[in-house]
Amino acid sequence: MSELTELTIAEAARLLRLHSISATELVTAHVEHIARVDPLVKAFLRFTPELYEKQAEEADRKLKREQGGLLTGIPVAIKDVLCVKGVETTAGSQILRGFKPPYTGTAVSRLFDEGAVMLGVTNCDEFAMGSSTENSGYFPTHNPWDLDRVPGGSSGGSAAAVAAGEAMIALGTDTGGSIRQPAAVCGVVGMKPTYGRVSRYGLIAFASSLDQIGPFARSVEDAALVLEAMAGHDPLDATSSDRPNDVRRDLDKGVKGMRLGLPREYSQVEGMEPGVNAAVREAIKALEKGGAEIVDVTLPHTDYGLAAYYIIAPAECSSNLARFDGVKYGLSVQDVDNITDMYMRARRQGFGTEVRRRIMLGTYALSSGYYDAYYLKAQKVRTLIKRDFDEAFAKCDAIVSATSPVVAFPIGSRTEDPLSMYLCDVLTLGGNLAGLPGISVPCGMSQGLPVGLQVLAPQWREDVALRVARAYEVASGVKAEVASVG
Numbered sequence: 001m002s003e004l005t006e007l008t009i010a011e012a013a014r015l016l017r018l019h020s021i022s023a024t025e026l027v028t029a030h031v032e033h034i035a036r037v038d039p040l041v042k043a044f045l046r047f048t049p050e051l052y053e054k055q056a057e058e059a060d061r062k063l064k065r066e067q068g069g070l071l072t073g074i075p076v077a078i079k080d081v082l083c084v085k086g087v088e089t090t091a092g093s094q095i096l097r098g099f100k101p102p103y104t105g106t107a108v109s110r111l112f113d114e115g116a117v118m119l120g121v122t123n124c125d126e127f128a129m130g131s132s133t134e135n136s137g138y139f140p141t142h143n144p145w146d147l148d149r150v151p152g153g154s155s156g157g158s159a160a161a162v163a164a165g166e167a168m169i170a171l172g173t174d175t176g177g178s179i180r181q182p183a184a185v186c187g188v189v190g191m192k193p194t195y196g197r198v199s200r201y202g203l204i205a206f207a208s209s210l211d212q213i214g215p216f217a218r219s220v221e222d223a224a225l226v227l228e229a230m231a232g233h234d235p236l237d238a239t240s241s242d243r244p245n246d247v248r249r250d251l252d253k254g255v256k257g258m259r260l261g262l263p264r265e266y267s268q269v270e271g272m273e274p275g276v277n278a279a280v281r282e283a284i285k286a287l288e289k290g291g292a293e294i295v296d297v298t299l300p301h302t303d304y305g306l307a308a309y310y311i312i313a314p315a316e317c318s319s320n321l322a323r324f325d326g327v328k329y330g331l332s333v334q335d336v337d338n339i340t341d342m343y344m345r346a347r348r349q350g351f352g353t354e355v356r357r358r359i360m361l362g363t364y365a366l367s368s369g370y371y372d373a374y375y376l377k378a379q380k381v382r383t384l385i386k387r388d389f390d391e392a393f394a395k396c397d398a399i400v401s402a403t404s405p406v407v408a409f410p411i412g413s414r415t416e417d418p419l420s421m422y423l424c425d426v427l428t429l430g431g432n433l434a435g436l437p438g439i440s441v442p443c444g445m446s447q448g449l450p451v452g453l454q455v456l457a458p459q460w461r462e463d464v465a466l467r468v469a470r471a472y473e474v475a476s477g478v479k480a481e482v483a484s485v486g
């Protein structure tokens with residue numbers, strides 16, 4: 001039955017509607033596959049059998065009556081930062097161990113409304129801070145293409161689960177690249193929507209002006225479908241938009257006549273591997289063959305993006321994470337002298353090294369006397385970066401580049417040097433600073449490991465990003481394959 005774990009949503013939906021398979025069979029095939037491969041991949045932190053058994057039965061009842069939604073019976077994995085009622089949700093952190101949210105966040109509940117079946121909770125870097133999933137407060141996840149390597153991060157568990165055929169689709173979050181980068185290095189499709197496209201209600205916040213929830217899938221069409229199911233205004237998130245939810249409208253129109261911009265600065269970033277560059281150049285040729293016009297564009301403030309991001313994101317995280325004080329949620333410490341002692345011990349015990357580093361950086365950047373020099377300045381740089389994109393999009397419909405300058409690296413090889421880890425996001429974080437939609441789609445291999453092509457589009461033009469990514473997928477015939485593990 002292993003083919004059942006290699007299907008796309010469109011293929012599975014057909015079989016389900018023809019009653020050739022049941023939702024229960026589809027879920028069981030995934031659960032059995034997980035039992036075989038997850039001891040090696042370690043994509044999941046926990047499983048949710050009470051939920052998937054009930055949801056699969058419900059899906060089968062609906063299918064019998066020829067009812068159901070866009071995702072009826074489709075097995076999904078959820079990153080450990082999205083609240084699901086009654087399911088332990090910890091943001092990959094010990095400080096939240098045992099926390100069971102009393103409600104389900106909007107993005108997840110919309111997938112449930114469309115009939116999706118939740119298999120379990122996926123591993124991630126603690127509070128989504130990292131690019132390798134090695135900062136998880138539990139254990140590292142392994143890349144299904146080479147178990148000695150990282151799956152990227154921070155949504156590494158979700159990317160690895162989809163790449164290994166453990167889940168058909170998954171949800172992640174992207175603050176500086178945490179959907180697109182792991183998608184690229186695990187060889188699957190991952191999309192970060194426009195800031196405001198998907199409600200963040202029920203997302204454990206890292207940096208609220210940058211965070212977005214988005215899908216992982218094994219085809220562009222599947223990613224578009226999941227995005228459509230989640231998108232749209234939510235009265236519970238004031239930053240969510242009520243613009244038309246039309247992300248799939250031009251999916252199959254191809255790139256003929258479109259102008260695709262190549263930012264000069266993006267091919268020259270520090271640490272860009274020649275094999276990645278070569279795969280991306282091939283991909284661009286395929287798009288040109290498909291009728292796109294390739295134009296040079298420039299994003300002159302690219303060099304300052306990383307510095308601005310690593311002030312803004314820690315500043316927002318230092319404020320967001322102040323609520324974890326060992327009183328209301330998760331971990332609590334005993335035998336304390338006084339309340340300050342309790343806060344200090346809970347936070348010291350509960351947070352890992354990277355989270356503590358970010359809280360300190362952010363608190364410093366926001367402190368009086370330093371605010372103007374750091375936070376305010378970083379916000380001004382953010383405006384310049386946004387302007388760079390506006391000017392580039394005056395010359396092209398979408399921007400194409402590598403997603404990550406490097407392929408998956410060996411576990412442990414970058415943990416001692418946080419700066420080398422931060423460099424993984426140099427091509428993705430501009431999209432977050434400017435609030436743009438971006439997608440990563442597999443574009444071949446380098447050193448036997450997957451490479452991702454990133455497509456960035458103007459705000460609210462997910463339709464454009466998806467159209468270009470889909471055109472590439474069709475023109476190249478490069479499909480997201482399930483990695484064979486073990």
Ligand code: GLN
Pocket residue numbers: 128129130131153154173174175176177178179206313422425
């Ligand atoms: N790797 C980046 C960071 O550590 C981005 C993380 C993310 O997008 N959540 O902040």
